[in-house]
Amino acid sequence: MTSSFPSDAVPDDGASGPVAGVIAEDFAGMKSQAFGLARRAGLEPVLCPVSVRPVWRHLPASWWPSPLRAIHPLRVPPACMKPPGLMISIGGTGGAVGAAMRAQGGQVVQIQNPRMDLRKFDLVIANRHDEISGPNVLLSRTALHGVSPDCLARARREWAPRLAHLPRPLVSVLVGGGNGRFRLGEAEGHALAMQLGRMIDRDGVGMAITPSRRTSAQVREILSRHLSPKGAWVWDMEGENPYLGLLACADAIVVTMDSVSMISEAVATEVPVMVATLPGRSRRIGLFMQDLLQAGRVRMFDGRMRDWQVAPLDDTQAIAQEMRHRLGLK
Structure with missing residues (x-):
């Protein structure tokens, strides 16, 4: 689910609340989802770009024995590393790093199936078609985004x-x-x-x-x-x-x-x-x-204009509100 439109199309709803560090590779689709979740939750996302060291690029991130040594040092806002700070990781690479950050005492929400033990995160937000479940898992019908x-x-x-x-x-x-x-x-x-x-x-x-x-x-x-x-x-x-x-x-x-x-x-x-x-x-x-x-x-699509009655389908706001509730964010 990493494909999406360019980062200059990521909407900004003007959130100016507490900072949330986004642990992600610098891909537009990942930023769109993580930034959208943060802003819909009233948080201000700050990208903490993950850059993998060359020697580790050909090994799945879930196999890294020490994820924080497999990447170049993260630039994480200090406010994200102490309560009630929050970090949002996304994807397999971001998830491996996020799990390592949580082991050091951070509060981490993972977007997408991290393909590792889900208990390594405070929350995991995935799609229903990811076919995962657990007491700390929130499921959405659609990808997260900021198109409010x-x-x-x-x-x-x-x-x-x-x-x-x-x-x-x-x-x-x-x-x-x-x-x-x-x-x-x-x-x-x-x-x-x-x-x-x-x-x-x-x-x-x-x-x-x-x-x-x-x-x-x-x-x-x-x-x-x-x-x-x-x-x-x-x-x-x-x-x-x-x-x-x-x-x-x-x-x-x-x-x-x-x-x-x-x-x-x-x-x-x-x-x-x-x-x-x-x-x-x-x-x-x-x-x-x-x-x-x-x-x-x-x-x-069959090559013809079709018109029928519809209503917007967007689970992002409900997921963002439930995330705040689960994590006790004020």
């Missing part, structure tokens, strides 16, 4: 004038990229462009498309070449990231299925979400999609 109603309202005020030239209904398209589970290369880019083009031609929709930094240059070029002549706006990866604006201003959203984070942020809006399939397979994403399909929150 207030965040969307601010983005709508900023981006609605910029997108006003596009026809309505406006379909926002969120494009990810290939990973170890799904393929999004030239062939898949052509297939997606053809489907989106048919939607414009048959349903008369306006369209705004934002690639991610994982989207290959070839796929970006294919989408622009096929869809710009039809009136679609395709972000050229220059200037301000439009991701939040496209979420906020859409009448419907199409999102590729490679990223739990992107889909989770899309279903936090008030509009229908259609998921574009890609070649590949993932048991975890399959379980995640099954939950959303059964809830009626998403449908699979």
Whole structure:
């Protein structure tokens, strides 16, 4: 679940409460989840980037005999290391370091399955499709994020004038990229462009498309070449990231299925979400999609505009409140 949109798209809801140190590799998707949880809990996240020493990079973090020696020294705010300070670790590498910090007396919340003894953390926050359980485990239907109603309202005020030239209904398209589970290369880019083009031609929709930094240059070029002549706006990866604006201003959203984070942020809006399939397979994403399909929150994209009654689906705020309750945060 490390795939998401760039860090400059991570929303800031203006939290200015106690500091929470975020123990994570400097990846956009991880920061999006950890920062989103912290801010929704009224905390101010500060990244404590994890940089692994070369000799340890080829060994799973859960096997490190001494995690704090396997990384370059962390820059941790002093307030995080004494009660009621809090650190949030995420992923396997962050989790190994977080567990070591807790053994030294810190209070640590782990995001995602750490693939080690869950008792090494004060709390573990995971998704239902991670298939873990325990007395200190909180489960969410979607990935954690900071796309709150207030965040969307601010983005709508900023981006609605910029997108006003596009026809309505406006379909926002969120494009990810290939990973170890799904393929999004030239062939898949052509297939997606053809489907989106048919939607414009048959349903008369306006369209705004934002690639991610994982989207290959070839796929970006294919989408622009096929869809710009039809009136679609395709972000050229220059200037301000439009991701939040496209979420906020859409009448419907199409999102590729490679990223739990992107889909989770899309279903936090008030509009229908259609998921574009890609070649590949993932048991975890399959379980995640099954939950959303059964809830009626998403449908699979078939090249046509679909509209149905939906409500936002976002567990992040409830998880953040329960975290504060469990940890006794004032």
